[in-house]
Amino acid sequence: MYTQFDVESHNEGKIQIAFLNQPKTLNALNKASIKELTAFVNQNSTDENVRCIVISGRGKAFCSGQNLEEALSGPSAEEKDVIKNIVEHYYNPLVMAISNCRKPVISLINGPAVGAGAMLALICDFSLAKESAYISQAFVNIGLIPDTGGTYYLPRLLGRQLANYLTFTGKKLSATDAKSHGLIAEVFPDEEFEVKSMEIVQNISELPTAAISITKKAFLHSYDNSLEDQLKLEAKLQQTAANSEDFKEGVTAFLQKRKPVYKGK
Numbered sequence: 001m002y003t004q005f006d007v008e009s010h011n012e013g014k015i016q017i018a019f020l021n022q023p024k025t026l027n028a029l030n031k032a033s034i035k036e037l038t039a040f041v042n043q044n045s046t047d048e049n050v051r052c053i054v055i056s057g058r059g060k061a062f063c064s065g066q067n068l069e070e071a072l073s074g075p076s077a078e079e080k081d082v083i084k085n086i087v088e089h090y091y092n093p094l095v096m097a098i099s100n101c102r103k104p105v106i107s108l109i110n111g112p113a114v115g116a117g118a119m120l121a122l123i124c125d126f127s128l129a130k131e132s133a134y135i136s137q138a139f140v141n142i143g144l145i146p147d148t149g150g151t152y153y154l155p156r157l158l159g160r161q162l163a164n165y166l167t168f169t170g171k172k173l174s175a176t177d178a179k180s181h182g183l184i185a186e187v188f189p190d191e192e193f194e195v196k197s198m199e200i201v202q203n204i205s206e207l208p209t210a211a212i213s214i215t216k217k218a219f220l221h222s223y224d225n226s227l228e229d230q231l232k233l234e235a236k237l238q239q240t241a242a243n244s245e246d247f248k249e250g251v252t253a254f255l256q257k258r259k260p261v262y263k264g265k
Contacts, residue, residue, distance in 0.1 A: 002040060004033035006058065010198075014051040014205040016044045017108075019058050026064035027057045029116055030071075034090040041097040041105065051205040051264050053101065055124060056108035062133065063117025068142070087147050091116065095149040098123050099220060102213045103264075104204055108197050109133045109175065109184070119148035122157070125216065126185040128197040129175040135183065137167045156223065157183055208246035209264035 001007075006019040018040050020027035037055070044050040057063055071086055098105050107121040109129035118135045121127050137154070139146050146154060146167050154163040158181055166173060178184040188196040204212075214237050222230050241247055245265040253260035 002036050004030075004036045005040075007040070011051075011202060011205050013049050015054065015201055016040075016050050016052070017054040017056060019056050020063055021058040023059045025067055026061035026112070027059070027117070028064045028067035029120070030067045031086065031090055034094055038090075038094045038097045041094070041101050045097070045101040045103055048265070050103055051207075051209045052201055053103050053105045054108060054201055055105070055120065057110050059111070061111040061117075062107075062109045062113040063120055064112065065115030065117045065138065083144075091148045094120075095123055098125075099149075099216075101216075103209055104212050104216075106201060106204065108193075108201075109135075110193065112136070114138045116148045119146065119150045119153070122153060122183060123149045127183070128186045128188065128193075128200060129178070129184050130190050130193045131175055131187055132190050133175045134172045135175070135178050136170055136172045138170045140168060140170045157181075206262065208244070208250060208260075208262040210244040210246045211241050214241050 002018070004020075004022075006021050008017040008019065009015065010017065018037060020029075020033070022028060022033070041053060044053050066086075071082065105124045107124040107127040109121050109127055111130065111133050112135075113121045113133065114136045115138045118137060121135070137146055137150065139150070145151065150167070154167065157163075158166065162181060165171070173181070173183070175184060175187045179187045186196075186200070218230075218233060218237050221233055225233065246260075246262045249262055250260050
């Protein structure tokens, strides 16, 4: 079904992983791969069996960003506003798919994440990285601005000063430094990365993902809501969570002093 990346299924299908696998371009993105990633996220968002979605890369890199050769050559290069069209019709739907996804979306940063590749990692719900990996907002190096949600998320994640500094300079930020600035959740030594990161993914896939989905929705609205509006939304969404099968299972398991078995419903 997907031709632009490898898909692996783990934990009886609860975990779905997309591995970017274009070694010649260090997993650069193109129209086809962006469109397929969007479909991958949307499909698994509505699959009741899926509990966690993961995006990672094969080989030396996570993702080197947009494949500029593809973007600026061929018939499409003659179109008016070609870059604007790529951002609007390919990248923006991917950002919204991840943001609105009903399942947790986790990026496993196995190597350099550059430009749109850096933002692909950072727009996920959280990121886990190899110690040797780095992130670079390299848009400025070719005279562009951050896209793939960069101008929205970076000031919120980093604050104005650091967001400006990293995007104005294109400076490489090590995985360790990225974690210290709140961009990455965890960093693991290279030799432990695969095992440690998958332990976290496995754990997430067994949690009450109905509540996680509702939490994502609440956090997203918090960017624009007043405190009063957010508190009203909290009350409403908390009742939605309390109506879920997962909540009933969690309470029952607590009272019976056993481990809960959540279904993400």
